Amino acid sequence: MAPMRGERGGSPARGARASLPLPRRLIRQIARHVASSGRSLRRLEVSGRVIDNFDDIDDASDDSDLETPQPAVACGGNAGNLPPADHDDDLTSLSWLQDRNLLRGINLTKSDLEDTKSIGSQVIIKTESKTPPPMARVPSPPRTPCKAPPSPPTVTTHTKPPYSFSCLIFMAIEAAPARALPVKEIYAWIVRHFPYFKHAPQGWKNSVRHNLSLNKCFHKVAAAPGLGKGSLWTVDPQHRASLLQAFGRQPIPTAPPDTPPPGKNAPDPQLFPFLARRLAGEPEPGADEYLAAATVLAMKYGPAVLDQLPPAAHLVISRCARDEHSYSGGGGGGAAGGCEERRTAEALLNLAGVPSEPAPS
DNA sequence: GAAATATTAAACACCC
DNA sequence: CGGGTGTTTAATATTT
Numbered sequence: 001m002a003p004m005r006g007e008r009g010g011s012p013a014r015g016a017r018a019s020l021p022l023p024r025r026l027i028r029q030i031a032r033h034v035a036s037s038g039r040s041l042r043r044l045e046v047s048g049r050v051i052d053n054f055d056d057i058d059d060a061s062d063d064s065d066l067e068t069p070q071p072a073v074a075c076g077g078n079a080g081n082l083p084p085a086d087h088d089d090d091l092t093s094l095s096w097l098q099d100r101n102l103l104r105g106i107n108l109t110k111s112d113l114e115d116t117k118s119i120g121s122q123v124i125i126k127t128e129s130k131t132p133p134p135m136a137r138v139p140s141p142p143r144t145p146c147k148a149p150p151s152p153p154t155v156t157t158h159t160k161p162p163y164s165f166s167c168l169i170f171m172a173i174e175a176a177p178a179r180a181l182p183v184k185e186i187y188a189w190i191v192r193h194f195p196y197f198k199h200a201p202q203g204w205k206n207s208v209r210h211n212l213s214l215n216k217c218f219h220k221v222a223a224a225p226g227l228g229k230g231s232l233w234t235v236d237p238q239h240r241a242s243l244l245q246a247f248g249r250q251p252i253p254t255a256p257p258d259t260p261p262p263g264k265n266a267p268d269p270q271l272f273p274f275l276a277r278r279l280a281g282e283p284e285p286g287a288d289e290y291l292a293a294a295t296v297l298a299m300k301y302g303p304a305v306l307d308q309l310p311p312a313a314h315l316v317i318s319r320c321a322r323d324e325h326s327y328s329g330g331g332g333g334g335a336a337g338g339c340e341e342r343r344t345a346e347a348l349l350n351l352a353g354v355p356s357e358p359a360p361s
Numbered sequence: 362g363a364a365a366t367a368t369t370a371a372a373c374a375c376c377c
Numbered sequence: 378c379g380g381g382t383g384t385t386t387a388a389t390a391t392t393t
Contacts, residue, residue: 164366164367164368165367165368166367201369203368203369203370203371204368204369206369206370206371207367207368207369207370210368210369210370211367211368229376229377230376
């Protein structure tokens, strides 16, 4: 995979003040919005690397209207756990909060992570809840969300799964952090979770593509650069319910007979813990923050990165090479040069419900 | 049994 | 040119 633009490797200016790739105002907006939702923005990770500049939020010189940020030691957090890389260059981190993966506690297997790499960076905003999370949490075993979870997906042997192709595709897409997958990743997910397809006749891939094309539940979104061929496929939100109903119509064969049924419209949570949660409609805190993360990424790496993020923003970005982009959903086009990324970011913030401040004059 | 839905196969175009 | 992707059509199977 081609390294993302802006990836570290060069040597950006050291020190918090030397280089501030993000407009402070936007950082403030993001942080404020996150704070208003009862959390605090802690850090942002891309592919495991912190890219935040949120320490600049503390800058009083430009911050008169900013809510008082949490002191860097307030919550202890896991500062000690931060990899050394977190602390170099412009990637200083605030280490005062507790981890909270706003990408919905995804239980990624190693292969999931590998898959994810190909569609873009894993984006994690870490925040803390100032108030206890509304969801009553099961007394949880030691959380190892992203590290070798007890591999759920050794599912159903090598028999043909009882799910229709549309369900399989649906599950694959829903299981993706970004809720969007290229067809190749859909294949991979299916094979990984249903080994039957590893040796199934090749026609099934045709069926998958056929289903994607024909089924109104699935939408193609803009092709992503660096993905190779093809587009990202998403689930049409309007048809999501019908897909969930389809689950209800399908046998759920995977749970042992003595275990209580996982719920009518859900895959076996033991086998698909993350997916089951998501499909069960559990609240997914952090959507706004996620968009905020997209904002930051857009500014850091350029608008093209948005194509590799979830389609939630519904931004239509023309993918003309040569760095020329136009946007619908923002305030019209015509952005040029340096303002463009900012406009993208602000459009995202607006879509995320974060009011945009008028630019200081 | 009919209709709806799903599966499978195949052909073709497009693009990289 | 080859292979992957996406679309479309058609036949068949299964479910409702």
